[in-house]
Amino acid sequence: MTLNSFINFYQKYDVVPVVDALSDDLIKKREALFYHLGLVPSFVKDRSVIEFGPGNGIHALYTQSLNPSKHVLVDGNLKSVNNSKENFKKYYPNDRNYDVVHCLIEEYPVSELADLIICEGVIPHQKNPSKLAKIAGQHIKKGGLFIFTCHDYISTFSETLRAFLGYLLTQNIESFEQKVSFLSEYFKDHFKVLKCMDRKPSDWVIDNIINENCWKSTKWFSIKDAIQALKNDFYLYRSSPSFITDWSWYKDLDGDNLEYFNERSEKAYEENIHNFLDFRFTHKARSQYENLKLLNLAKQIKLLITKYTKDNNDTIKVIVDLLQQFAQNVSSFSLETSKSILSYSNALIAYTKNKKIPDLQEFKDWWGRGNQIVSFLKIK
Amino acid sequence: MSEVLRAFLGYLLLDKNQQFADQVDFLVQLYRDHFLELKSMNRKPEDWVIDNIMYVDYWKNSSWFSIEDAIDALKDEFLFYGSSPNFRSDWRWYKTLSGSDRNLFNSFSRKQYLENVHNLIDYRYVFPSREINENLKILSKAKILRKNIANYIDSPNSNVLTHLIQTLHDLANEIDKFSEQTSNCLRCYIQSLEYFFNNQEIPDLGGFKKWWGRGNQIVTFLKK
Numbered sequence: 001m002t003l004n005s006f007i008n009f010y011q012k013y014d015v016v017p018v019v020d021a022l023s024d025d026l027i028k029k030r031e032a033l034f035y036h037l038g039l040v041p042s043f044v045k046d047r048s049v050i051e052f053g054p055g056n057g058i059h060a061l062y063t064q065s066l067n068p069s070k071h072v073l074v075d076g077n078l079k080s081v082n083n084s085k086e087n088f089k090k091y092y093p094n095d096r097n098y099d100v101v102h103c104l105i106e107e108y109p110v111s112e113l114a115d116l117i118i119c120e121g122v123i124p125h126q127k128n129p130s131k132l133a134k135i136a137g138q139h140i141k142k143g144g145l146f147i148f149t150c151h152d153y154i155s156t157f158s159e160t161l162r163a164f165l166g167y168l169l170t171q172n173i174e175s176f177e178q179k180v181s182f183l184s185e186y187f188k189d190h191f192k193v194l195k196c197m198d199r200k201p202s203d204w205v206i207d208n209i210i211n212e213n214c215w216k217s218t219k220w221f222s223i224k225d226a227i228q229a230l231k232n233d234f235y236l237y238r239s240s241p242s243f244i245t246d247w248s249w250y251k252d253l254d255g256d257n258l259e260y261f262n263e264r265s266e267k268a269y270e271e272n273i274h275n276f277l278d279f280r281f282t283h284k285a286r287s288q289y290e291n292l293k294l295l296n297l298a299k300q301i302k303l304l305i306t307k308y309t310k311d312n313n314d315t316i317k318v319i320v321d322l323l324q325q326f327a328q329n330v331s332s333f334s335l336e337t338s339k340s341i342l343s344y345s346n347a348l349i350a351y352t353k354n355k356k357i358p359d360l361q362e363f364k365d366w367w368g369r370g371n372q373i374v375s376f377l378k379i380k
Numbered sequence: 381m382s383e384v385l386r387a388f389l390g391y392l393l394l395d396k397n398q399q400f401a402d403q404v405d406f407l408v409q410l411y412r413d414h415f416l417e418l419k420s421m422n423r424k425p426e427d428w429v430i431d432n433i434m435y436v437d438y439w440k441n442s443s444w445f446s447i448e449d450a451i452d453a454l455k456d457e458f459l460f461y462g463s464s465p466n467f468r469s470d471w472r473w474y475k476t477l478s479g480s481d482r483n484l485f486n487s488f489s490r491k492q493y494l495e496n497v498h499n500l501i502d503y504r505y506v507f508p509s510r511e512i513n514e515n516l517k518i519l520s521k522a523k524i525l526r527k528n529i530a531n532y533i534d535s536p537n538s539n540v541l542t543h544l545i546q547t548l549h550d551l552a553n554e555i556d557k558f559s560e561q562t563s564n565c566l567r568c569y570i571q572s573l574e575y576f577f578n579n580q581e582i583p584d585l586g587g588f589k590k591w592w593g594r595g596n597q598i599v600t601f602l603k604k
Contacts, residue, residue, distance in 0.1 A: 032477040035485065036470065038462065040602060196475035242470040247499060247506045249594065250464045251420035275471060282471040284508070369473070 009211045013176060014079060022061050022091065026198065030062040036240035037147060037375040039116070041066050047115035050074060050139055052105045053122035057084030061091050063118065064098060071098040074108050106135055113141040119148040120373065125214060129221035130229035137230055137378065146234060146376045152222035153298035155276035155368045159208060159215065161344050162187065164305045166209035169357060179210055186357070193365045216306045223269045223372055227262050234376035235261040241369055243275065244268045258379060276369045277330065278337040286333065297326045316352050320345050340366035381501060381522055381551075382593045383432060383439065385569055386411060388529050390433040393582060400434075407433055410582070414589045440530050447493045447597055451486050458601035460489040465594055467496045500594045501555065502562040510558065521551045541577065545570065565591035 034041055044066035054060045054073045057080075064071055073084050081102040088098055101108065105122070117140050126132045133148065140146050153160075169186065170179045183205040191201050199207075208214055227236055235258050236244070244265050253260065271285040273295055301322050308315045323345040331338035340362045347358035390407050398406070407429035415425050423431075432438060451460050462468075468489055477484060495509035498518060528544035548570045556563040565587045572583035 029475045029477075033474040035459065035461070035477075035602070036474050040461075196473065198475070240474045241472065242468065244466070245469055246464075246466040247594070248465065249420060249503060250598070251422065279473060369471070373474075 009213060011077060011079070013206070022058050022087070026058065027062050027065070029196070029198070030059060033240055033373060036238060036242050037145075037373065038238035039145060039147070039375060044068055044116065048112065049116045049118065050114040052108075052117065052119040052136055053080075054084055054118075055080055055121075057087045057100070059118075059120065060084065061087060064088065064092055064095065068116075069097065070112075070114075072114075073098065073100045074103050074105060075100075076102070076104040078102055105132060108139070110138050113144070114139055115141055115144045117144070117146045117148075119146075121149050121371070123148050124151040124221035125218045126221075127217075129219065130225060133221070133226060133229045137234065137376075140378045142378055142380065144378050145237065146230075146378060148226070148374060148376075150223045150226050150372045150374055151218075151220045151370060152224075152273070152276065152295070152372075153220060153302055154273050154295055155370050155372065156215070156220065157277060157298050157301075158340075158363075158366050158368045159370055160302050160305065161363075162190070163209045163212075163215040164309075165344075165348070165351070165358075165360075166205065167212065167309060168351065170210075176210070180205055183209055190360075190364050190367075194367060212309070215302075216309055223374060224266055226374060226376070227266050227269075230376055231258070231262045233380040234378050236265040237375045237377040239372055239374045241275075241372065243272045274330075274333055276372070278334060278340075279367050279369050280365070281334055281337065283333045290329075290332075294326070294329050297322060297329065301326065316348065320349055323348075336362075337366060381525070382565075382588075382591045383595055384526060384529065385566075385588075386414070387433045387436075387439040388533075389569075389573065389576070389585075390429065391436065391533065392576065394434075403434060404429055414585075414592075417590050417592060436533070440526075440533060446497075447599060448490055450599060450601070451490045451493075454601055455486045458603050459485045461600040461602040463597055463599045465499075465597065467499065468492045498555075498558055500597070502559060502565075503592050503594045504590070505559055505561065507558045514554075514557070518551065518554050521547060521554060525551060545574065548573075562591060 031041060044063065046067070046069045048070040049063055049068040050072045051057075051060045051063065052074050054075055057073055060071070060073055073081075073088075075081050075084065081100050084100045088095070088100065092098070105119070117136060119136050123129045123133050123136070136148070137146055166183050166186070170182060173179045173182060180202050184201045187205065188201065191197055191204070197204070223236070223239065238244075245268070246264060248260075267288070268285075270288040270291055273291040274286060275282055277294075301319060304315045304319050304322065307313070308319070323341055327338045327341040327345065330341060343360060343362040347360050347363065350356070351358045390410060393410065394403055394406065396403075404426050408425045411429065412425070415421060415428070421428070447460075447463065454460075469492070470488065472484075472488075491512070492509070494512045494515055497515045498510055499505075499507055501518075525544070525547045528540065528547050532540045532544055548566065552563045552566045552570065555566060568586040568588040572585050572588065575581070575583040
C-alpha cells in the first residue's frame with residue numbers, strides 16, 4: 001500500500017482526529033444531513049453501502065443502524081481500521097453484514113457495486129481529487145448515490161487564514177503536544193461560536209493547522225470541480241447547504257437531462273460562492289463574474305501563503321494588500337465579514353512588526369461554510 | 381389562476397344545450413392554440429377540457445390544497461422533504477438542525493413557499509423571492525376572484541360581474557409589480573371577457589393564450 005501524505009501524517013502521530021463517540025445528538029445530525037442530501041434513511045435498508053475514509057467509524061455506526069444488506073468500511077489508516085472494528089463490535093456485536101478493510105481507496109478492487117458510497121472529508125485533500133472522485137465513483141451502481149465533501153478557496157478562506165497565523169505563531173515550538181496545546185488555547189474563543197462542533201478543539205488544530213498538507217498543498221475540490229469530474233455519469237442531486245432551486249416543469253425534463261441538471265447546478269454554485277464565505281449570513285445570489293473575481297483573489301492569497309511557508313520570503317505585504325482588496329470586494333455584500341477580514345489583516349501587520357501574539361478581535365467570530373457535503377446520482 | 385380563468389370563460393361560452401361530445405369539441409377548438417404552448421402535455425386536449433372545464437366542481441368549488449396547507453396538515457408527523465418545482469434553498473449548517481430544530485424544516489419550507497408563491501403564477505418566468513406580505517396580497521385577491529366567479533355562476537348579475545372585473549384589475553396591478561408580461565396577459569383576458577359580455581361573441585384571447593401557471597406542485601413528505 002502506497003501511503004499518501006494525509007495517512008502518513010496520521011500514522012506518524014498515531015492520531016485519528018475526527019469524532020470519536022456516538023451520541024443521540026450525533027445520530028440526529030446524521031439524520032439532518034441525510035435530509036439535506038435527499039437520502040431517505042429507510043431506503044438504506046437492504047441496500048449495499050461502502051464508506052471510504054470513515055475515520056473511527058462513528059458516522060458509519062449511524063449508517064449501520066439503518067440495516068444495509070452489506071456495509072464495507074475502507075480506510076488506509078490502520079488506527080482508523082482498528083477503531084472502526086472496535087466501535088462496530090461494541091455497538092453491533094451480533095451484526096455480520098459489515099466488513100472493515102485496511103486499504104487505500106485507489107487500491108480497493110472494483111467488484112460488487114454499491115447502492116450508496118459515502119466518502120466524507122477525504123477527496124478535497126488529495127493530490128488529484130478529481131481522479132479520486134472518479135475512482136470512488138466506479139464502485140456505485142447505476143441509480144446509486146455518491147456522497148462526499150467539497151471545499152473551495154472561499155469556503156475555507158477563514159480557516160486558511162487561521163492556519164497561516166497558527167503556523168506563524170508555532171514556528172518555533174518543536175513539540176507536537178505543545179503545538180496542539182498552544183493552538184487549542186489560542187483559538188479557544190473562535191470555537192465558541194460553532195455551537196454544533198463535534199470534534200474536540202485539539203483534533204481540529206491537529207487536522208487543520210498542524211497537518212500542513214490540509215491547508216498548504218491542497219487544491220481543494222469545489223462543487224464545480226466535482227461536477228466537472230463526474231458529469232459524464234452523474235448529476236449533482238442535492239447538497240448541504242442546499243442552494244439549488246429548479247423551477248422547470250418535470251415533464252419538460254424527459255430524455256437526457258444530465259447536462260441540464262449539471263449546468264443548472266454549476267450556475268447556481270457560481271452565483272452563490274460568496275455565501276460560502278461566512279456562515280453567519282446569507283446574501284442574495286450575485287453575478288458569476290463578481291464571484292469568480294472573489295474566488296480568484298482567495299486563490300491568489302492562498303498560493304502566496306503557501307509560497308511564504310516554503311521560502312519565508314517577503315510576501316506578507318503582498319498578502320496584506322490582497323486581503324484589503326478582498327475585504328473591499330466583500331464589503332459590497334457584507335460589511336461585517338469585511339470587518340473580520342480587515343481585523344485579521346491588521347493583526348498580521350502587527351505580528352510581523354512586533355512578533356507579539358495578536359488579538360484577532362472581529363475575526364474570532366468569522367467562520368466559513370467550510371464543508372459542503374454533496375450527493376451525486378449515478379445515471380449511466 | 382390561469383386555468384380558473386380559462387375554465388370560467390369556457391363555461392360562459394359553452395352552449396349547455398349541445399351534446400357532451402360537441403361541447404368537448406368546441407372547447408378543444410377554443411383553446412387549441414393555448415395547448416400548443418405546453419410542449420410536454422401528456423393528456424389529450426379532450427381529456428383536459430372535460431376534467432378542467434366541463435367538470436365545474438373542480439374549478440368552482442374545490443378548496444385546493446397548497447403546499448402551505450399540506451405542511452400545516454401534516455407537520456406533526458411529517459417533514460416537508462422536497463418538491464417539483466424545487467423552490468427551497470437552505471444555507472443552515474445541517475449540524476444545527478438536529479433534535480427539536482428538525483421541525484424547523486417545516487416552518488422554513490412554509491416560509492420559502494410563501495416567499496415564492498408568485499413564481500407559481502406563470503411558468504415562463506422565474507422571479508426573485510418577495511416579501512411574504514406582498515405575496516399574501518396576491519393569494520388573498522386570487523381567493524376573492526374564485527369566490528366572485530362562483531357567485532357569478534350561481535347568480536349571474538351585473539353587480540357581481542363588476543366586482544369580478546374589479547378583482548381582475550386589482551390582481552393585474554399586483555402582478556405588475558414583478559411581471560409586466562404576465563399582467564399584460566391578464567389584461568388581455570379582462571378585455572376579452574368584457575368584449576364577450578358586451579357583444580356575446582367569442583373573443584380573441586390575444587396574449588392570454590401563452591399564459592399558464594405552474595399549476596401542479598408535486599411534493600414529498602418524510603414521516604418522522
